[in-house]
Amino acid sequence: MSALQASRLLADVLHGTPPQQRRAMAKAITLLESTRPDHRRDADALLNALLPHTGQAFRLGISGVPGVGKSTFIEALGLYLIGQGHRVAVLAVDPSSSVSGGSILGDKTRMEKLSVHERAYIRPSPSSGNLGGVAAKTREAMLVCEAAGYDIVIVETVGVGQSETAVADMTDMFCVLQLPNAGDDLQAIKKGIMELADLVVINKADLDPDAATRAQAQITSALRLLGLHGRPDTAHHDDTLWHPRVIQLSALQGRGVDAFWQAVSDYRRLQTANGRLAARRQRQARAWMWDRIDSGLREAFAQHPAVRQRLPALLDAVLAGQVVASAAARELLGAFLSAPPPAGGDVPEPLCLNDRSL
């Protein structure tokens, strides 16, 4: 990209007319999703130029199993927020999209009204294969949206594998949608999700109000057992800290969206005042940098000729109980560190060595 093209792209993302801006955002996000080294350099320059114009938006993560009604909820929420004067961007993290062809947000008809609104910007999940790569691209796309003036960024995930953690790690607040089954039929809450949730939403509460109320009580009780839910009646409760809440909602009927947004606003006000929001973002930025470093080191390692040559047999020997895992690791590290990696600062995507299935 020429310097002129780059400065035009930057200007259009920041200040373009609505159609210009929309085209520039799509172009910028496509650029940063590219794996071509020259694109990557242009994308880094663009991101660093956009960065001063980011950070003012609220970043909201939303997770839930298929069928819980995420699209309906996000459309209702998005339209509500636009009605309040906001501009809303919706992004997605779906590491399976490269396989499935994009199961979330790929089909814009899922959010018919929101997707055609000029104050909304919807972008499906990048499809770069592994979760770390998908999450990194989505983080960067989030910065593009923020620089373009979208002040609410929603990041959606279906909750495949570790994707909830990835979304919680890039957002200011993480919400989990649940179905209103209760008692013996209460669907199991996915491992580790309860600990990430700042807000649990029992969606489709109109289907069975009693079940929704029981589910609310049960989840509140589980949060308490996990030490995550404050108890207003005890000394453990601290008014200056956020304690995860459980609320009911019916997105289809449009009921509860205002209560949802009230809870989000409470969270934002409290966590801004007590400094937790700023601390969370700093922690996320640091962790993101190290995550990308770790990922890059692993890729360079997995592509190294000496490692590629020795790894399969050594791993077989480890799995067969013939070589101690730590000794195998030291042998491979020695091979990697004693010879410089292949020329070229740009590390290619790994083949299959990096997915740990080897």
Next chain:
Amino acid sequence: MSALQASRLLADVLHGTPPQQRRAMAKAITLLESTRPDHRRDADALLNALLPHTGQAFRLGISGVPGVGKSTFIEALGLYLIGQGHRVAVLAVDPSSSVSGGSILGDKTRMEKLSVHERAYIRPSPSSGNLGGVAAKTREAMLVCEAAGYDIVIVETVGVGQSETAVADMTDMFCVLQLPNAGDDLQAIKKGIMELADLVVINKADLDPDAATRAQAQITSALRLLGLHGRPDTAHHDDTLWHPRVIQLSALQGRGVDAFWQAVSDYRRLQTANGRLAARRQRQARAWMWDRIDSGLREAFAQHPAVRQRLPALLDAVLAGQVVASAAARELLGAFLSAPPPAGGDVPEPLCLNDRSL
């Protein structure tokens, strides 16, 4: 170490008289805890030679907060197992031991009878600073104990930070000890622990039998909510799979140790028959190898002169919102990969770059 010394050490670990063997085990474990490169090479050779004689033992992880009665329980269990004809090794993972001077198993008087028994071998936590290092040394010490014929290896942890995960990742079964408080006083269960537990033990049940029973019911219910506990009355229950159990016990009065061991034996039989135990060990070996590779890569990275020079300012810029985290990561990776790391295959311990607090 000369070849003669090495083969003598190997022979004494495998077949020495009790006092010879005990001295050889201590010497072997000290060797593998050393960071000197020549020691490390000797240790790797020794471990690979011991490896064919390992793997027959059962590896039991035990976790619980201070005060829950771990030492009393492990002593009671160890003596019970010795009475059944077993030989019992007790190791510990305590990443704080380098700071605290060894808070668990450092003081052998905590297990007075077990520690002097010739069929028991007790070793305090290695104190190598970070959790990954401590866990790696403990895994290797476990192999020494197994090769010496200890058929039950217990790995204890106090549950500081991520140490429970580390212990669950190196053992065949992970047990969590809890105190018998219930209701509003039920102590919060540490984040993520419930998902690791194959067995939850309400210890000191004699203190308040009613509270213990209530705690048992509450934890069972939480396990169910998390989808971890099988329900015998539903189609979700599969008799060929292990479903985490919650039992009561009073180690001080010696009550419940046999029921505990019965549950462990049930687990071992079931998970051996369905292939899960073998699969868990293979998964652990693979993960251990990659963990050591990741750790070694990070150490080499953090010690690289170009990285040391640029990292502090770049990280400041990331935290101040002046540079995008992923762009900073790419810049540092480029510096690392474009120049070979300092000579010498052996990577020094990192100073403080690796603890992510920077």
